[in-house]
Amino acid sequence: MSFEHILLEKKAAVGIIRFNRPKSMNALCQPLFAELSEALDDLESDDAIAAIIITGNDKAFAAGADIGEMVEASYQQMLADEGLNRQWDRIANCRKPVIAAVAGYALGGGCELAMSCDFIIAADNAKFGQPEITIGTMPGIGGTQRLTRLVGKARAMDMCLTGRMMDAQEAERAGLVSRVVPLESYFEEAFEAASLIAGFSRPVVKLAKEAVNAALETTLTQGLKTERRLFHSTFAFDDQKEGMKAFIEKRKPVFKHR
């Protein structure tokens, strides 16, 4: 499988997708979105892969959708493009865990793609923003919705209406990112986290991801019910027996992912 705008690598049980348009700060052109979807299809259907990292380079995760490509687009085209609209949601629809490893700029669609991942590990030079307002448009793939859920109305309004950026430290305080680490080690940190997750029971990881996502979609009462059902269902897996037995026997569990 060869790509022009991304790099795809498989390292042990971790799939790594790297945006690869360094000259344009990894601006997200349409072919890049198509390649991203294709790469995710491949990683999701590959049984050897248990966790995914999406990353860019040290200067930019992605500075947003490709402005040059969008400048002359019509309303009709934006509305009609089913493929592209589906591709914008591709990360959020991934059932395997996805970590965003973000260094440098994550702006506009770049910030939105990072927020579509399950969590964000940020380098200390990361900058997050929804600057669409400064170019006469607004966020279109989650910037007003996911950002508001993650950081609250005040900060989301501030970012979407003024276009100001948040640095990594503010993003961590605000709950947008799970950890901030030195630039030199952000990818290794993400890889370690992905490898750790990949070593746990894969079906149980899937259920835990589903349960956390339910928290953003429903009421507390309904979310707690969903969680309880999913928790009960982990007792149907050999891996739950193995995990608890291993603890009691003071040894490492050997999960069989069933």
Ligand code: HXC
């Ligand atoms: C196309 C882009 C780009 C983008 C940067 N470049 N961002 N090209 N689309 N989103 C290109 C520049 O034109 C330039 O190309 C090269 O990358 C380097 O960028 P500079 O601006 O020279 O670098 P710098 O001064 O360091 O500034 C970096 C920056 C700035 C702060 C990230 O480039 C910037 O503000 N970019 C736009 C951010 C933005 O508005 N994003 C939202 C897009 S709309 P040349 O050829 O001159 O070297 C969006 C909507 C999403 O994301 C909803 C649908 C998916």
